[in-house]
Amino acid sequence: MEVAGLRGFDIVEPSSLEEAFGLLGTGDPAVRPMGGGTALMLMMKSELFKPTRLVSLRKLGEPFHGLGESADGKWVRIGALNTFSMLDHSPLMKSHFPIISRTMNTLANLRVRNVASVGGNLAHGDPHLDLPPVWMALDGEVRIVGPSGERVSAVADLYKGYYETTLEEGELITELRVPVKPDWKSSYTKVTTRAAHDWPAIGLAISVQLSGRQIQDLRIVLSAALDKPTRLTAAETVLRGRDIGEALLREAADAATEEVELETDNRGSQEYKTHLLRIYVTRALQDLVSEAAPK
């Protein structure tokens, strides 16, 4: 079927970063880098995005590939062109970040996971995506190269708003680095209101450092119901340093629902999603605590 979004563009496949920067630095927002391309293809087919040029990153080699532990074992480096399936099948990811395989279970389907890339997913800026909030809860950071050099950004600082990132023209995410924290536990709750594999009404990524039932430190990241994945810092402050109990969870849920104003859309009204947030932030914390310190 002919689609206007799929007309009138060219594809280039640079084999060096310099060549890529040259091809991307045109000032034309319809020139886009492409990793796996699954999300971009959907935007093109629905005519939300009409490219003039796609710059495929697949021939860019080493800085975008590989998956391994740092020599000191303190973090894991994930090349931006790793597919979701590569993460899902990686024994290293399974042992350090079991949350990733669990998240993959309800993330799109195998065919998409075989193609979609870690870096493309991070750069896309769609607030409904499942992995960006998870990387945020894990304190992930990205290495970014661009015509004016290289920089490192927390995943949390990549997002400016709805489909808006802090990436400048020509800048490319080459890798994701995630710190290994053996004494932290994490979970991602994808709350869908239609089918299990649907886009989430809310996404909730939580990681906690526990000592018995006491929360030493934590990250709570909410996605999908806001214009970008967002740390719930007020709820975190309520919980930090305290023992998990019913009264504290109520207090944390109050803080969480008060600090954000959720969006109404076809997956639920603001009121409904606020209710979901209250329920699921409580359940997720309870589950993490009972998993780590069974009563």
Place this chain on the structure above:
Amino acid sequence: MSDIRTIRFTLNGTKVSKVVEAHETVVDVLTRKFDLSGTRESCRQGLCGCCTIYVDSNPVSSCLMLAWFLDGTDVRTIEGLADGDTLDPVQEAFIEAGAFQCGFCTSGFIMMVKHLLSENPDPSDEEIRHRLAGNLCRCSAYPEIMDAVKIAAAKARSVAKARP
């Protein structure tokens, strides 16, 4: 710049080449330029599974992939499963179970089931349902499809056992 090129790849075991335009999807090229109609475009969003093919042995949605990027790959479509006139055990199982009505989604289901069984020769009901959650059958032949997967799994296991 480049909006047209010749791609060279392996299609169902045969080396082929074809001139493609930048905007052409894999499913379009298979259907129109190779006359392989078993791979179908239905939802156009990677959700329904009708356009499933293998690229370098991995199932992908051919409606979400540009043909441009097939260059250098090994592609298998539903037409490449049978060995001459001998159907693949998964194809036979779908016929035995009557796991279709209109048949539009069938090739996609068969491709996904064959891949599932190559990874997991004895999947549980839940594993089957989970893996096929990304395949839609609008005639709703799901119970028969579940039967077909089990028949196919039993066939594959007995073939494996019979091997010396």
